Amino acid sequence: MDLLQLNLNRIIQWCERFKLNLNVDKCCTVTYTRTLTPLNTSYYIDDHLLEKKHSMKDLGVWFDAKLTxxxxxxxxxxxxxxxxxxxxRISKYFSDISLIKKLYYAYVLSKVEYACLIWCPIYASHAIALDKIHRRFLKFLSFKVDGIYPEIGINQLQLLHRHDMVSLSYRRDQxxxxxxxxxxxxxxxxxxxxxxIPIYVPRISSRSDVSFRPPAARTDVLRRAPVNIMCKAADRIFDDIFA
Structure with a gap:
């Protein structure tokens, strides 16, 4: 802990040397851990005590203390x-379905899929919450075409096939x-x-068709690790990713 404070002091000295001012009000500390009793250590910048927070936003992604x-x-x-x-609302009087799709991709899916490799939803409840947004748009498209909303409980695959779209999970895999x-x-x-990247080199007689062999995930943190996620997705999408 003393080493981290020492490094902070060195950063402050470097900033002062090159006439760079730090906005201390925007600085904080977050302890990433899953333990019930995390280490409670205070850190300072120019004798200013840094505020402790349970989550912070970095490049548009919210990181909480437990990385959930x-x-x-x-x-x-x-x-x-x-x-x-x-x-x-703005497409209420539009008749061009392709134009409505472009608006959806630009204003909605751009938010749903931003940096999804980092915060990939591995729990079913999280994926369902995102799928509800996709489903609502698909039913809106059906309403624009038919003049009435689809019946309650209509199959999601049927809606996707009708409007020539794919599921959010498949888009994430891509x-x-x-x-x-x-x-x-x-x-x-x-x-x-x-x-x-854990590249898998099979034996000559092997029948395995995978390109990667990530380590077995025994924890949720490892299972949602970006390297594991993208390697498994690549094996599902590509027949030969090196071709």
Whole structure:
């Protein structure tokens, strides 16, 4: 803990040296742990005690102390529903379905899928909350075409097939698979992340068709780790990701 405070002091000295001012009011501390009794340590910047918080927003993603990403999921659902309402209101008199879809992709799905590799919903309840947004838009499209809303309990796959769309889970898999593809084909330059990819080299007589062999996940944290998620998605999407 003393080492962390020492590093903070060095950062402050570096900022003072190059005439950079830190906004201390925007600085805080978050302890990432799942223990019931986390270490309670105070940190200072210029004798200013840093506020302790249970969550913080970094590059548009809310990180909570237990890394469950529940605050971010709640924020995504709330913000996406508001944007969906906006899209439905302004497209009230539109007859071009393709135009309405473009508005949905731009204003709603852009929020639902932003940085999803980081906060991937691994629990069914979280995925269902996101799917409800997708389902509501699909039923709105059916209303625009037929003049009436679909019956309650209509099959989701039927709605997706009718409007030539795919599920959010499949779109997430595509996004994860594309990321690892770009990483392996040098379209994303990150040596550290590339070194963490568990490439599977099978025996000559092996019948295994997977490209990766991530370690068995015994905890929820490891199961939702970005490397595990994108490797499994790549095996599902690509027949041969190295081709």
């Amino acid at each position: 990403f529940l605050p971010h999921l709640d924020n995504v659902c709330s913000s996406s529903l508001k944007s969906l309402g906006f899209v439905m 996004s994860y698979a594309k990321f690892v593809y770009k990483l392996l084909h040098n379209q994303i330059d990150c040596e550290f992340l590339l070194s963490k």
